[in-house]
Structure formats: C-alpha cells, structure tokens
Amino acid sequence: MKNGLALFLGVFATLALSWAGLLLTAHKQLGSLSQFKDPVEETLNPLPLSGLADQGRLVYQDLGCVSCHTQQVRHEGFGADIERKWGQRASYARDYIREKTVLIGHSRLGPDLRNVGVRLGDTASRDEYAEWFYSLLYAPQSKAAGTNMPSYAFLFDVHPTAGRQASYDALKLTSKFAPPAGYEVVPTARARALVAYLQSLKDTYDYPTERSLNTPAEISKEGAH
Amino acid sequence: MNSTDKNSRAEQIEIDASAKWPVLIFFGSAIMWLLLGGALQLIASIQLHTPDFLSACAWTTYGRVAPAAQNALIYGWGMNAAFAFGLWLMARLSATTLRHGGWLFVAAKFWNVGVALGIAGILGGYSTSFELLEMPRYVTLILLVAYAMIGVWGVTTFSIRNTENVYASQWYLFGAAFWFPWLYAIGQIMLLKAPVRGVLQPVVNAWFVHGLYGLWFVPIALASAYYFLPKILGKPIANYYLAPLAFWWLVGATAFAGGSRLIGAPVPIWISTLGGAANFLLVVPVVVIALNFFGTLAGNIAAIGSSITIRFTLISMIGFVLASVLNFALSIRGFAQIVQFTLLTDLRDWLIFYGCFSTAMFGAAYFILPRLTGLQWRSSALVTAHVGTAVLGVLLLTVGLAYAGWTQGKMLNDAAIPFGDITKAMTFWFTFRSVGLGLLLIGHVAFLINFIWIACPINSRGTPSAQFSNPPDLKLSNESVTEGHA
Amino acid sequence: MSSSPDNNYRFEQAGASDDSIQQVHAQLQKQKPDKKNGYSFLPLGVLGLMCSSVFFGSIYLAHYSVRFDPLVVNESAKREKPGAVVVTAVPPAVLGKKVFTTICAACHQVTGLGVPGIYPPLAGSEWAQGNEERIIRIVLHGLNGPITVEGKDYTNAMASLGTVLKDEQIANALTYVRQEWGNKAPEVKAETVARIRAEVGPRTAPWTSAELLKIGQ
Numbered sequence: 001m002k003n004g005l006a007l008f009l010g011v012f013a014t015l016a017l018s019w020a021g022l023l024l025t026a027h028k029q030l031g032s033l034s035q036f037k038d039p040v041e042e043t044l045n046p047l048p049l050s051g052l053a054d055q056g057r058l059v060y061q062d063l064g065c066v067s068c069h070t071q072q073v074r075h076e077g078f079g080a081d082i083e084r085k086w087g088q089r090a091s092y093a094r095d096y097i098r099e100k101t102v103l104i105g106h107s108r109l110g111p112d113l114r115n116v117g118v119r120l121g122d123t124a125s126r127d128e129y130a131e132w133f134y135s136l137l138y139a140p141q142s143k144a145a146g147t148n149m150p151s152y153a154f155l156f157d158v159h160p161t162a163g164r165q166a167s168y169d170a171l172k173l174t175s176k177f178a179p180p181a182g183y184e185v186v187p188t189a190r191a192r193a194l195v196a197y198l199q200s201l202k203d204t205y206d207y208p209t210e211r212s213l214n215t216p217a218e219i220s221k222e223g224a225h
Numbered sequence: 226m227n228s229t230d231k232n233s234r235a236e237q238i239e240i241d242a243s244a245k246w247p248v249l250i251f252f253g254s255a256i257m258w259l260l261l262g263g264a265l266q267l268i269a270s271i272q273l274h275t276p277d278f279l280s281a282c283a284w285t286t287y288g289r290v291a292p293a294a295q296n297a298l299i300y301g302w303g304m305n306a307a308f309a310f311g312l313w314l315m316a317r318l319s320a321t322t323l324r325h326g327g328w329l330f331v332a333a334k335f336w337n338v339g340v341a342l343g344i345a346g347i348l349g350g351y352s353t354s355f356e357l358l359e360m361p362r363y364v365t366l367i368l369l370v371a372y373a374m375i376g377v378w379g380v381t382t383f384s385i386r387n388t389e390n391v392y393a394s395q396w397y398l399f400g401a402a403f404w405f406p407w408l409y410a411i412g413q414i415m416l417l418k419a420p421v422r423g424v425l426q427p428v429v430n431a432w433f434v435h436g437l438y439g440l441w442f443v444p445i446a447l448a449s450a451y452y453f454l455p456k457i458l459g460k461p462i463a464n465y466y467l468a469p470l471a472f473w474w475l476v477g478a479t480a481f482a483g484g485s486r487l488i489g490a491p492v493p494i495w496i497s498t499l500g501g502a503a504n505f506l507l508v509v510p511v512v513v514i515a516l517n518f519f520g521t522l523a524g525n526i527a528a529i530g531s532s533i534t535i536r537f538t539l540i541s542m543i544g545f546v547l548a549s550v551l552n553f554a555l556s557i558r559g560f561a562q563i564v565q566f567t568l569l570t571d572l573r574d575w576l577i578f579y580g581c582f583s584t585a586m587f588g589a590a591y592f593i594l595p596r597l598t599g600l601q602w603r604s605s606a607l608v609t610a611h612v613g614t615a616v617l618g619v620l621l622l623t624v625g626l627a628y629a630g631w632t633q634g635k636m637l638n639d640a641a642i643p644f645g646d647i648t649k650a651m652t653f654w655f656t657f658r659s660v661g662l663g664l665l666l667i668g669h670v671a672f673l674i675n676f677i678w679i680a681c682p683i684n685s686r687g688t689p690s691a692q693f694s695n696p697p698d699l700k701l702s703n704e705s706v707t708e709g710h711a
Numbered sequence: 712m713s714s715s716p717d718n719n720y721r722f723e724q725a726g727a728s729d730d731s732i733q734q735v736h737a738q739l740q741k742q743k744p745d746k747k748n749g750y751s752f753l754p755l756g757v758l759g760l761m762c763s764s765v766f767f768g769s770i771y772l773a774h775y776s777v778r779f780d781p782l783v784v785n786e787s788a789k790r791e792k793p794g795a796v797v798v799t800a801v802p803p804a805v806l807g808k809k810v811f812t813t814i815c816a817a818c819h820q821v822t823g824l825g826v827p828g829i830y831p832p833l834a835g836s837e838w839a840q841g842n843e844e845r846i847i848r849i850v851l852h853g854l855n856g857p858i859t860v861e862g863k864d865y866t867n868a869m870a871s872l873g874t875v876l877k878d879e880q881i882a883n884a885l886t887y888v889r890q891e892w893g894n895k896a897p898e899v900k901a902e903t904v905a906r907i908r909a910e911v912g913p914r915t916a917p918w919t920s921a922e923l924l925k926i927g928q
Binding site: 004007008010011012014015017018019021022023026027029030031033060061062063064065066067068070072073074075078079080083084085090091092093094095096097099100101102103104105106107108109110111140144145146147148149150151152153154 | 272273274276277280281282283286287288289291292347350351352353354355356359383384391396399400403404407408411415420421422423424425426427428429432436440473476477480481483484486489490491492493496499558562563565566567570571637638639640644645646648649652655
C-alpha cells in the first residue's frame with residue numbers, strides 16, 4: 001500500500017458503507033413508525049408523554065439514572081425479564097416513539113424500569129404510586145432494604161411544619177426514615193417531574209402486528225431431539 | 226551504509242525536536258486526566274458498595290460521577306495520549322518534521338478546555354445520558370474544531386511524507402484520524418442536533434460506541450504494536466504479507482459490528498444479527514494480527530524482561546486478543562442472554578480501552594519521552610511499580626469481573642432470586658473492583674511522578690541525560706538476507 | 712540486545728532504524744512465504760479461515776435476520792413471509808381488562824368486590840356468571856333499582872353503556888368479568904352482543920331485575 005489516495009478511499013468506504021448499511025437502512029425502516037390505532041377502542045398507542053413526564057425525562061437524563069437502569073424488556077425465552085415481572089411482554093420498537101430521548105440502557109445494577117409505572121399492580125392508586133416513588137427516591141432503604149441505590153434526598157425539601165399548613169404531598173415516612181419531629185419532607189418540582197415520568201413508564205398495550213410477528217415458531221426441533 | 230545511518234539519525238533528532246512540545250503537552254494533559262478520571266472512577270466504584278459515600282450532593286452521585294469518569298478517561302486521557310503518540314509516530318514514519326507545532330498547542334488547549342467543560346457539565350446535571358456522548362451539546366463544536374486542527378496535522382504530515390513506502394502503523398493511524406471525527410460528528414448530529422426517532426437512537430449510540438473503541442482506540446494500539454515490535458526487537462514482523470488483509474478485514478467488519486451491543490433490545494433483529502456476524506468475521510484479522518505479533522515475539526522472550534515498552538506492548542496484545550474473544554462471546558445469543566447488562570459487558574469495553582489501548586500508550590510513552598527530552602526516567606523503581614500494578618490490576622480485574630459478571634448474570638436470570646440478594650452477592654465484587662482500580666491508580670501516580678521528573682524543566686537537575694546509539698538497519702530474516710535492502 | 716540490562720528501564724535503545732523498518736516491510740509485503748514443501752500451510756489456513764467465516768457468517772445472518780423485518784425482535788420468530796403469518800389474537804379477557812379498569816372499575820372496583828351496600832360485587836356474583844343475555848342487557852341499557860346479589864340487596868342505578876362501548880368492547884369486558892377473580896363462566900361473543908342489541912332495538916329505559924329474571928327461564 002503506497003498509494004495514499006487508495007488508502008483514503010478505502011478508509012472512507014469502510015465507514016460510509018456501515019453508516020449507509022446500518023443506520024440509514026434502519027432509519028428507512030423505522031424512521032416513520034407511527035402510533036397504532038386500536039380498531040376497537042379507537043385509541044392511539046403509545047400515548048404521548050404528558051408535559052410533566054417529559055420534564056421528568058430530562059431529570060432522569062441529568063441524574064444519570066441510565067447508568068444503572070435499563071428500559072427494555074427482553075422477549076420471553078431470552079433472560080428472565082418477563083418472569084421477573086419487568087413487563088407483561090417484550091418491548092417493541094413502537095413503544096419508544098413517544099420518547100424524545102430513548103435510553104434503553106446498558107447496565108442492570110438496578111432493576112429494569114420500562115414498566116415501573118405498573119410495578120405495584122393495578123390495585124394501587126395513583127397517589128399510592130407517587131408516595132412509593134417519593135419514598136424510594138428519598139430513602140431507598142425504606143422501600144428496598146439492602147439496595148445500593150443512593151438517596152436522592154436533594155430532590156426534596158425538609159422544612160418545619162410550625163406556622164404553616166401541612167403539605168398535602170408530604171412523605172409519609174416511618175421509623176428511622178422519618179424527618180425529625182416538627183418537620184416534613186416535601187418533593188420539589190424536579191422530584192414531581194421525575195415521578196410523573198416514572199409513572200408514565202408502562203407498556204400495557206399489546207400491538208397485534210408485533211405480537212403476531214414475534215410469536216415464536218413452533219419449535220419442532222426440540223421435540224425431535 | 227554509514228552515510229545513510231547518519232542521515233536517518235539526523236532526521237530523527239530533527240523530527241523529535243519538532244514534536245517535543247506538542248507531544249509533551251498532549252502526554253502531560255493525558256496523564257492529568259488519567260489521574261482525575263481514575264479518581265472519579267474509584268469514587269463511583271466505592272459508591273456501589275458504600276451507597277452513602279458522597280451521595281448527599283447531586284454533583285457527586287453515582288449517576289453523574291460514573292459517566293464523568295468514563296468521559297474523563299476516554300476524551301481526556303485516551304484522546305490526548307492517542308494524539309501525542311499518533312502525531313509523533315506519524316512524523317517519524319513519514320520522515321518529516323511536525324511543522325508549525327504552535328498550532329497544536331492551541332488545539333491542545335481547546336481540546337482540554339472542551340473536555341473540562343464537558344466533565345463539569347456532566348457533573349452539573351447537563352448530561353445527555355447517551356453512552357460516551359454524555360458531554361453537553363455546547364462542547365461538541367469546541368471538540369470538533371480542536372480535533373480538526375490535530376487531525377489535519379496528522380494527515381498533512383502523512384501527505385508530505387519523505388518516504389517511498391507506507392508502513393502498517395501508518396494505515397491504522399491514517400484511518401483512525403478520519404474515523405473519529407466522522408463517528409463523533411454523525412453521533413452528535415443523529416442523537417443531539419437532529420435526533421432520530423425511537424429506537425434508532427440506541428442503534429446510533431451503539432454504532433458510535435463500538436466505532437469509537439474499534440475504529441479509534443484499537444487501531445492506535447495496533448499501530449503502536451506494529452511499530453515497537455520491530456523497532457525494539459530489531460526483527461521484522463512475522464508473516465507481514467498478511468497484515469494488509471488483516472487491516473482491511475478488521476476495520477471493514479468492525480464498522481458493522483456495533484449492532485452486536487443490542488442483542489435482545491427492542492430493535493429489528495437483523496441489526497444485532499448483522500453485528501454478531503461481523504464479530505464472527507473478525508476471527509480472521511484477530512488470528513492474523515496475533516500471528517504477526519506473537520510470531521515476532523517468539524524466540525525473543527528475553528526482550529520482554531529487558532524492555533519496558535515490549536512488556537506493555539505484550540499486555541496490550543493480550544488485552545486485544547482477550548477483548549476480541551469477549552466481543553465474540555458476547556455476540557453469541559446464549560451467552561449474551563446471561564451476561565448482558567452485567568459487569569462482564571463493562572469488562573469488554575474496559576479491556577479494549579485499558580487492557581489494550583492504555584497499556585500500549587504507557588509503553589509508547591516510556592519509549593518516546595526520553596527521546597524527546599534527552600533525559601532518562603529518574604526512578605526505575607517507579608517504572609517497575611507502574612508495570613507491576615498494571616499487570617496485576619489487569620489480571621485481577623479481568624478474572625474477577627469475568628467471574629462476577631457471570632454470577633451476576635446467572636442470578637439476574639433466575640426470577641426466584643429477589644433483586645436485593647443480587648446486590649448483596651455483588652457487594653464483594655464491587656469492593657474487589659475498587660481495590661483493583663485503586664491499585665491501577667497507584668501505578669498511574671508512579672507514572673506521573675516520573676513524568677514530572679522527565680518533562681518538567683524545573684525539576685530536571687537530578688535526572689541524568691540519556692545517550693542513544695544509532696539504531697542498526699533492520700535485516701530481512703533468515704533466508705532472504707541475501708537480498709539486502711534496496 | 713536492544714536495551715542493555717544495566718540501564719534499568721531508564722530509557723530504551725532502538726533495535727532498528729525507521730527507514731529500514733519501512734523498506735524491509737515493503738519488501739516483505741510483496742514477498743510470499745517460502746514454499747518449502749511445494750506449498751506453505753499458513754496462506755492456505757488463512758484462506759480456509761476466511762472462507763469458513765464468510766460462509767458461517769452469512770448463514771447466521773440469513774437465518775437470524777428473519778427477513779430483515781423491522782418489527783421483529785425475537786430471533787426465534789416465524790420465518791414465513793409477512794402475509795403468511797397468522798395474526799394471533801390477544802385473548803378477549805386481556806382486552807376486556809382495559810375496558811373494565813377504565814369504565815367499570817370506577818364503581819365495581821379493580822378487585823371486583825364493589826362497595827358494600829352501594830355497588831354490587833362481580834367477583835363470585837351469580838349474575839356475572841349467570842345467563843349472558845341478562846348482563847349484556849344491563850351493560851347495553853343500564854339497570855334501575857333493587858337487585859339482589861349474593862344475598863344482599865342493592866338499590867343503586869347503573870348507567871347505560873350501549874352508546875359508549877362497541878359490541879367487541881362489551882363482549883371483552885364481560886368475558887374478563889366472567890373469568891377473573893375466580894369467576895368461571897364461558898366467554899361472551901361480540902356476535903351475541905350485536906344480536907341482543909338488534910333484538911331489543913332502540914330502548915332508553917334501564918332494565919329492572921324483575922324484567923331480567925324473566926329472560927332465559
């Protein structure tokens with residue numbers, strides 16, 4: 001290889017080919033993926049994020065939650081994501097078109113969060129969910145004993161209750177996690193936004209197309225072996 | 226014979242003199258970032274087993290410190306060291322001086338200010354949360370402009386070369402010089418400037434991360450091994466005729482391998498399959514490169530003991546092979562299913578960046594800096610400490626994290642084990658990692674002290690000067706000696 | 712040797728000059744290895760490795776890319792052409808759960824236990840698991856006045872949902888109710904709902920339990 005031009009063209013082609021072959025092709029396939037309209041319910045899925053939840057996404061980004069948490073449910077038979085109740089079904093590409101920043105994550109030092117908005121089941125009310133998330137963020141040990149998640153106490157205001165009306169959303173902390181007597185712990189705007197975002201994380205709608213395309217083929221091989 | 230010897234010797238002195246200050250500045254800032262990044266990395270690692278450590282302030286929570294450490298190491302240490310080594314070697318192999326080095330000063334300033342602003346941005350809460358692109362948008366332009374000045378110097382030096390032939394190290398350096406800005410610019414545009422929709426973002430991110438490791442850091446490390454093996458051993462690369470094949474095959478396949486990071490992710494299945502197939506193809510160049518390197522080293526075991534650069538090069542080559550094996554294993558679905566998202570996936574990137582690239586740069590620094598300054602390394606004990614901690618640290622962390630990642634993955638895939646139990650079981654390994662990283666940090670401090678002695682003019686009184694003899698000409702090995710050199 | 716042992720790693724001597732490295736390797740690059748026994752093993756071995764890696768790589772790619780379909784995330788998904796893939800329907804009870812939680816659960820609660828004395832329970836209820844003709848009518852046109860469920864009397868009214876919900880939604884929600892919380896009753900078909908809607912015709916008055924009990928006797 002003596003020819004600088006040939007070297008340059010080869011170097012250029014290497015990256016240009018992979019860009020076109022991988023990114024451009026994928027963009028052509030998925031770039032205009034749209035919401036799916038349920039023929040019966042006439043709802044559009046996935047639902048767009050609410051304004052507050054979208055602000056919460058920014059808090060999620062700024063705190064680097066993605067360092068420890070993934071947001072992707074691997075399909076049944078690949079890992080134990082479904083068995084761990086991190087989701088009722090695998091995540092599909094369409095689930096993510098509602099988010100402006102898609103952070104599927106690369107590390108599971110903490111549990112998956114893709115369906116954390118339904119973690120407590122259907123019976124828990126919206127307020128119970130919020131209270132659970134606030135307590136988890138303020139004092140992780142109060143909701144998940146033994147976790148190595150740090151406390152995000154700086155997302156909360158701790159102020160005296162004397163001379164003011166009690167806040168409606170003060171945290172109901174007990175025992176050693178409770179603030180000193182005469183004080184209350186109140187979420188700041190950032191905590192509210194973050195919790196709104198976390199509550200919005202739920203892929204409860206199952207898309208018929210994706211569902212049928214991804215149904216595993218009947219594996220006759222296993223029977224044969 | 227004698228006349229050519231003198232010529233080449235004179236040329237080298239001139240080249241080294243022209244490269245002295247730019248290279249020193251880049252190496253100096255690299256080492257600063259190495260220590261800062263290492264300290265941040267240690268803090269993040271400690272936080273995993275002692276969650277309350279420095280968690281009171283938003284700036285020092287794990288979610289910010291961990292990416293800040295990673296970025297400080299990659300863009301601070303890694304890029305600066307690659308610039309220093311790349312510019313020097315490009316000048317040497319092109320047999321031309323680095324002209325107008327003053328501009329490189331400016332570029333170095335811009336680059337380091339950019340990185341510093343970026344790290345501060347991550348710690349201050351402006352992270353974009355895209356892996357290795359966490360630095361806020363406002364530093365993109367600074368970094369690209371600074372890089373343009375540095376990359377153009379490397380490419381210009383190559384294009385005004387005074388040599389007839391182009392050596393393997395130059396292919397890798399030349400390629401890397403183009404790939405980095407393209408990867409970075411495309412990553413920035415497609416993720417931050419005009420973001421693509423939905424899961425295309427993780428695809429772009431994986432393509433960028435894999436490209437940064439495989440088309441920037443690995444080529445630089447390979448360029449160093451291709452150069453230092455014949456340079457120090459005085460023996461040509463074994464089976465060199467296969468090297469061009471390995472080069473094109475390696476870079477061509479690596480460019481497509483990014484999708485292998487997305488196994489099991491909600492992206493079209495062909496993306497991860499294509500990545501896996503590309504990783505499978507990489508067997509060819511890895512075997513050829515291993516034949517090149519280990520074939521050259523075979524029969525020169527004594528040299529490993531007597532040369533510090535060869536020692537580091539050897540670690541780097543082993544790191545390259547291990548990282549390639551791990552990369553291949555991680556694109557096998559059955560294996561990825563278990564170890565994905567665990568410490569073992571971190572280990573793959575760490576092996577490429579530290580095991581392969583950083584050790585290569587240490588080796589290069591030990592060879593280059595005495596030539597630039599005309600001084601010896603003052604403390605051989607500190608040099609031994611550095612190489613010792615590097616060997617021990619890489620060994621411990623590789624074995625430890627591989628085992629820990631496997632255990633963690635097994636537990637994650639057993640739904641009967643509550644998540645809290647996994648954290649408890651991992652606490653030992655998090656502590657183990659802190660110890661390993663601390664060990665490496667000690668070695669880096671030793672490196673810094675020696676660097677200050679050799680590079681800081683104020684301190685140089687106690688440092689003896691080095692006398693370099695004229696290197697002999699390389700001979701074609703065994704049978705073909707008769708041909709001599711043209 | 713290149714670096715003398717007595718310098719203790721303080722600096723290294725080079726073993727070859729830069730220009731000779733370039734010249735020698737330029738020659739080596741052109742030079743094939745010596746053919747000692749007629750052929751040399753290495754180039755053949757590398758060629759074999761190249762061919763087999765390309766061969767297996769392409770087979771892997773062809774097999775696991777599932778037609779390069781953008782919506783497939785499962786490597787063991789069916790490999791038939793898109794048209795040939797049968798749409799696997801979501802079970803009606805799963806679809807009905809959504810209708811139930813958004814509409815019915817407001818009174819009957821997510822648990823299906825209702826509110827004692829105000830809203831009758833569905834879990835274990837003889838009405839919910841009984842004749843489907845009756846409960847379809849309740850959902851379509853509402854219910855007024857006293858009704859006895861599980862031995863307790865309730866006097867509240869239930870609004871008509873026939874205009875709000877489609878036949879499929881009613882069928883799915885009722886199927887969910889009939890198969891959740893330990894209830895065991897057969898599925899309600901959308902056709903049945905459509906038939907009853909047509910049979911009854913336009914009706915605005917809600918049903919009473921006396922009227923309903925006459926049906927299907």
